[in-house]
Amino acid sequence: MQALGRQILAEIYRCQAPILDDIESIKRIMVNAALEAGAEVREVVFHRFSPHGVSGVVVISESHLAIHTWPELRYAALDVFTCGEKVDPWKACRYVAERFMSEEMSAQEVKRGLVESIVAQAVTA
Numbered sequence: 001m002q003a004l005g006r007q008i009l010a011e012i013y014r015c016q017a018p019i020l021d022d023i024e025s026i027k028r029i030m031v032n033a034a035l036e037a038g039a040e041v042r043e044v045v046f047h048r049f050s051p052h053g054v055s056g057v058v059v060i061s062e063s064h065l066a067i068h069t070w071p072e073l074r075y076a077a078l079d080v081f082t083c084g085e086k087v088d089p090w091k092a093c094r095y096v097a098e099r100f101m102s103e104e105m106s107a108q109e110v111k112r113g114l115v116e117s118i119v120a121q122a123v124t125a
Contacts, residue, residue: 002114002115002116003111003112003113003114003115004083004112004113004114004115005062005063005081005082005083005084005111005112005113006081006082006089006109006110006111006112007079007080007081007082007089007109007110007111007112008078008079008080008081008089008090008092008093008107008108008109008110009077009078009079009107009108009110010077010078010079010080010093010096010097010105010106010107011075011077011078011105011106011107012075012076012077012078012096012097012100012102012104012105013074013075013102013103013104013105013106014074014102014103014104015069015074015075015076015100015101015102015103016074016100016101017071017072017074018071019099019100019101020053020054020069020070020071020074020075020076020100021048021052021053021054021069021071022054023046023047023048023054023056026046026054026056026067026069027044027046027056029095029096029099029100030044030046030056030058030065030067030096031044031058032095032099033058033065033080033091033092033093033095033096033099034058034060034065034092036091036092036095037080037082037087037088037089037090037091037092037095038086038087038088038091039060039061039062039065039082039087039092040060040061040062041058041059041060042059042060042061043057043058043059044056044057044058044059045057045059052070052071052072053068053069053070053071053072054067054068054069055067055068055069060082060087062082062083062084062086062087063081063082063083064079064080064081065078065079065080065081065092066078066079067079067096076096076100076102078093078096080092080093081112083113089109090107090109093105093107
């Protein structure tokens, strides 16, 4: 089935805690992950929480990369959504896991915007 986009939901475990709490490092890693995947970066927004943790999003022409970190648990939740064939979301996920010095990553891919379903819905509307 043809899809408008691919979304990778990644669980990144046993990371280096100091990296997960460093907003500038995370911002740099996420932007570089987007570039590594072949994406075109448009906007970057990150926030550091007190006492710890970072959330942020990198808006790309092809959709987005989003992250939420829990340094105290050495865990990060990563979401990479891309549209089109040019960008490889798996490259971005692997890049982030490597830079976080993760010992394990589990991920699943979801096809988004199944074209046949969209067309069928538009016809019946």
